[in-house]
Amino acid sequence: MSWNQKVVKVKNKHSILKTIIERAPLSRADISQHIGLTKGTVSTIVNELLKANLCYETGPGESSGGRRPVMLLFNERAGYSIGIDLGVNYILGVLTDLCGTIIEEKMITITKKTYEDILILLKEVIQFLRHLAPESPYGVVGIGIGVPGIVTKDGKILHAPNLGWKNISLKQDIEKDFALPVTIDNEANAGAYGEKRFGAGKDFENLIYISAGMGIGVGFMLNNELYRGAEGFAGEMGHMIIEVNGEPCSCGSRGCWELYASEKALLEQATKDLTAVQPEQTLEELITQAGANDEIKAIFKQVGEKLGIGINNIINSFNPQQIIIGNRLALAENLLLNPILQVVEDRTLKHNQSNLQITFSDLASHSSALGISAYAIENFIDTEMYTEL
Secondary structure, X not given: OOXXXXXXXXHHXXXXXXXXXXXXXXXXXXXXXXXXXXXXXXXXXXXXXXXXXXXXXXXXXXXXXXXXXXXXXXXXXXXXXXXXXXXXXXXXXXXXXXXXXXXXXXXXXXXXXXXXXXXXXXXXXXXXXXXXXXXOOOOEEEEEEEEXXXXXXXXXXXXXXXXXXXXXXXXXXXXXXXXXXXXXXXXXXXXXXXXXXXXXXXXXXXXXXXXXXXXXXXXXEEOXXXXXXXXXXXXXXXXXXXXXXXXXXXXOOEOEOHHHHOHHHHHHHHHHHXXXXXXXXXXXXXXXHHOOOHHHHHHHHHHHHHHHHHHHHHHHHHOOOEEEEEOHHHHHHHHHHHHHHXXXXXXXXXXXXXXXXXXXXXXXXXXXXXXXXXXXXXXXXXXXXXXXX
């Protein structure tokens, strides 16, 4: 077989598997009709996928006049993936099957932010989830880690200001211990992808995901593709200036959006303004107390308005179909949504408001972990497709 023939076969194989994943159960004839390949080509490749344990046959489907066809399903339990959302004050890890269904998860709190301390905790979470993976043909196929910072295309963390990290080679440190492929990306990019694949963004081609936690990151899905920018650094809109002479930020600038509209900003404002609120109180506790405390409710309203200011700027710049607000502040949807919508209604260009949906994440705090787990799965599938080249 020539090189060109091999390349064509790999593309066909990838297309057939993708069709099975997205449309199963379906027959070989259904695949042939859907992607325009001959029945013989489809049958040969499906047999290879069956041998590789990536799909399996199930009971016969409905007949259209002849013999009832054998139906095919994707084998989502052929392997498992680990997705990690590394927050500023937490680590959330999920073990998923190859369709992104969560099998196990683990959440721990971060109190020390040195790279060495967090690396130990990351390895503990990964090891915990890896041991819980059921027996499967491929085992754990990869690890994905979403990081709140600027990440290069090859996975190096250039700057994570809220963690105090610069020039960190996390990918190499994790691969060295676990001997598995590791994917590192910005957590907001992973969150945008997670919402597109599994959450509120399934039906939209142009969506923008706002990861509102202790900091703010933004991920762009434009024309169904993740937009990264020329060097892969797009989305650092938590450092968009909304107060010209504002407070100094850990990024080195002043007046950044996340200083006024993040979980950290809300907690600091509550501690500063309310004598009844202690510094160690959590977002969850403030949400509970807000129901009977107008002062706390007013702080949520203020943060919601500041979120709305940044969202207004994003809408006027990108004209998206959908804005999804996720991460920790999604827990306060009932307190934040109306202030956000009011700011957008009052300030956003009217033609940008038509056909726009502003919503909170369907996946709550799991968007990034699921998105980065999906990256690892896709890298595995791509690798399997290209093994014969």
